[in-house]
Amino acid sequence: MTESVLLSRVELEDSHTLTVYEKNGGYEALKKVLGKVDPEELVEEVKSSRLRGRGGAGFPAGVKWGFVDKNSPKPKYLACNADEGEPGTFKDRLLIIKDPHQLIEGIIISSYAIGVATAFIYIRGEYHNEADILEGAIDEAYKAGYLGKNILGRGFSLELILHRGAGSYVCGDETALMESIEGHRGNPRLKPPFPAAVGLYEGPTVINNVETLSAVPYIVNKGADAYTAVGTKESAGTKLFCVSGNVNKPGVYELPLGFPMKKLIYEVCGGISGGRKLKGVIPGGSSTPILLPEEIEDLELAYESSKPGGFMLGSGAVIVIDERWCMVKIAARLAKFYAHESCGQCTPCREGTTWTYKILKRIEEGNGRKGDPELLLDIQDNILGKTLCPLGDAAAMPIIAIVEKFREEFDRHIEEARCPF
Ligand SMILES: Cc1cc2nc3c(=O)[nH]c(=O)nc-3n(C[C@H](O)[C@H](O)[C@H](O)COP(=O)(O)O)c2cc1C
Numbered sequence: 001m002t003e004s005v006l007l008s009r010v011e012l013e014d015s016h017t018l019t020v021y022e023k024n025g026g027y028e029a030l031k032k033v034l035g036k037v038d039p040e041e042l043v044e045e046v047k048s049s050r051l052r053g054r055g056g057a058g059f060p061a062g063v064k065w066g067f068v069d070k071n072s073p074k075p076k077y078l079a080c081n082a083d084e085g086e087p088g089t090f091k092d093r094l095l096i097i098k099d100p101h102q103l104i105e106g107i108i109i110s111s112y113a114i115g116v117a118t119a120f121i122y123i124r125g126e127y128h129n130e131a132d133i134l135e136g137a138i139d140e141a142y143k144a145g146y147l148g149k150n151i152l153g154r155g156f157s158l159e160l161i162l163h164r165g166a167g168s169y170v171c172g173d174e175t176a177l178m179e180s181i182e183g184h185r186g187n188p189r190l191k192p193p194f195p196a197a198v199g200l201y202e203g204p205t206v207i208n209n210v211e212t213l214s215a216v217p218y219i220v221n222k223g224a225d226a227y228t229a230v231g232t233k234e235s236a237g238t239k240l241f242c243v244s245g246n247v248n249k250p251g252v253y254e255l256p257l258g259f260p261m262k263k264l265i266y267e268v269c270g271g272i273s274g275g276r277k278l279k280g281v282i283p284g285g286s287s288t289p290i291l292l293p294e295e296i297e298d299l300e301l302a303y304e305s306s307k308p309g310g311f312m313l314g315s316g317a318v319i320v321i322d323e324r325w326c327m328v329k330i331a332a333r334l335a336k337f338y339a340h341e342s343c344g345q346c347t348p349c350r351e352g353t354t355w356t357y358k359i360l361k362r363i364e365e366g367n368g369r370k371g372d373p374e375l376l377l378d379i380q381d382n383i384l385g386k387t388l389c390p391l392g393d394a395a396a397m398p399i400i401a402i403v404e405k406f407r408e409e410f411d412r413h414i415e416e417a418r419c420p421f
């Protein structure tokens, strides 16, 4: 059994309170390093831990921190990304509800390492309960002297601001998130410059996911070696996997990276509900290409894993689909989401996602035309790699995979002028 890095306290009663957190090792990592360990040494320790960002792209956290100019004349910022808008993803909310102080401690240590005096938590607009819990925890941390001026009397000060979003998926993109915090419409910014160079209020800014920052206290407490003892060569540590769809035991599971996908579905999650056959698995949130049953056969859940059919670990949101589902309907549902969430700044994404949804809807309703599958692929080709932010790719990739891997379902819809399911 692997030691839990992230969920060690979630089963405890009142795990969200400061009292329970402190009784169970909470804020020990902060006490160990604040004013005692050189911030640069901390950055090196996180680099050695090979902790990779858990928001989707898997960028090494310590390397990102190292990009920040220590001598910047402008203030530096840290923003914790708690937008969690990717369909199928519900891991960060568990960390927030059950162990908010672990996240806050991770934010304070990270801010100290980077030289930040003001940090933000940007939380998804729909997460009302989660935001209330965080607000309560931040309040407790201020009162106990873990936040605010001269923390623990060690000469470091940090203000932590909770910023509520207004229900927009694209605001999870780090550049749109910064626009939103600054009070503007949440439209993504062109990169470069990257946030670590020019971010919030034009200052260097580090943006990290809730799960990434929540792992920091463990790494500081136990050391980088303990963290890298678990996982694979390129994917160290544990990861939260949120499994939804047609499994007997959906939920959030903390597992070592490199864990076999089949074992996750058939052992950890108790197999496909009703003993039905597996039709496909969306492996890492709605924007990752679907995998066929044969493609998960020997698949390890790690950043470096690859498959001819395309595998992305993404946010760790595994959506399991059984034999009853119509794949055209699933593609249409996904397309509707992306068309709704496109901010409209660039033509390929704004027009492409809208047309994709319209065409999929007409196929699903029995009004599909010969050539529609090719038209769908052509539209996706005109979105992919041609947009300002990665939402365009996120919208196109799953549609390409579904059309290519389930082509006969599209043809049957068009030939029979109805949904055959
Ligand atoms: C459309 C879109 C939505 C995103 N949503 C989230 C999100 O909800 N949470 C998150 O952590 N990252 C999200 N990201 C990724 C962020 O831009 C960023 O890479 C991440 O917060 C960095 O944190 P990490 O390095 O700790 O993973 C999104 C990206 C895009 C393009």
Ligand code: SF4
Pocket: 170, 187, 188, 341, 342, 343, 344, 345, 346, 347, 349, 350, 387, 388, 389, 390, 391, 392
């Ligand atoms: S890709 Fe889509 S969401 Fe991103 S900036 Fe362009 S229109 Fe907006």
